[in-house]
Amino acid sequence: MKEITAQELTEKVKAGEKLSIIDVREDEEVAQGKIPGAKHIPLGQIPERFKEIDKGQDHYMVCRSGGRSGKASSFLIEQGYDVTNVKGGMLDWEDDVEK
Template sequence: MPEVTPRETRTILARKKDRIGVLDVRKAEEWTKGHIPGAIHIPLDELPLRLGELDPNREWIVVCRSGNRSAKACAYLAERGFRVRNMRGGMLAWNETDGKGGSE
């Protein structure tokens, strides 16, 4: 599964925000504590029911707390024809790269 670092994610989003989406698959209580600005929130266990909310023509960077759930989501989405990358280290790594938490 292709991976991307938090730093690479920031660069990609700055350059291609209209073509790349961020999908956060954490639980609601994790999401409310901070998330990447502009991300779509669909918890991993709801993904099969809410797949229609994702544009299959966009590339998606998938995020969770540490990278494990997002890897599962990436595998699921890739099997359905989505172009996906897993953000290595998840929000733990994202928060380390900006020192602020990344919430909107």
């Protein structure tokens, strides 16, 4: 599984790269703030909602610490998606968030 640090993802965001970031945390966690532009699909909904995700694009998966996003990444890789897990998740995210 491909991985990226929160710092590396921050650099991509600041460079203006067009990214697909998917936040798999629960609603109450996302309410505290998420990476600007991230799509929210809770981990438990990934099996029913994964077809909402564009298969022709790379995606960065994020959660609180990297565990749940790793599970989501493994599932999506099995479905043929190109995904990268964000190691350290939102605990390591030091840039702006949107609420």
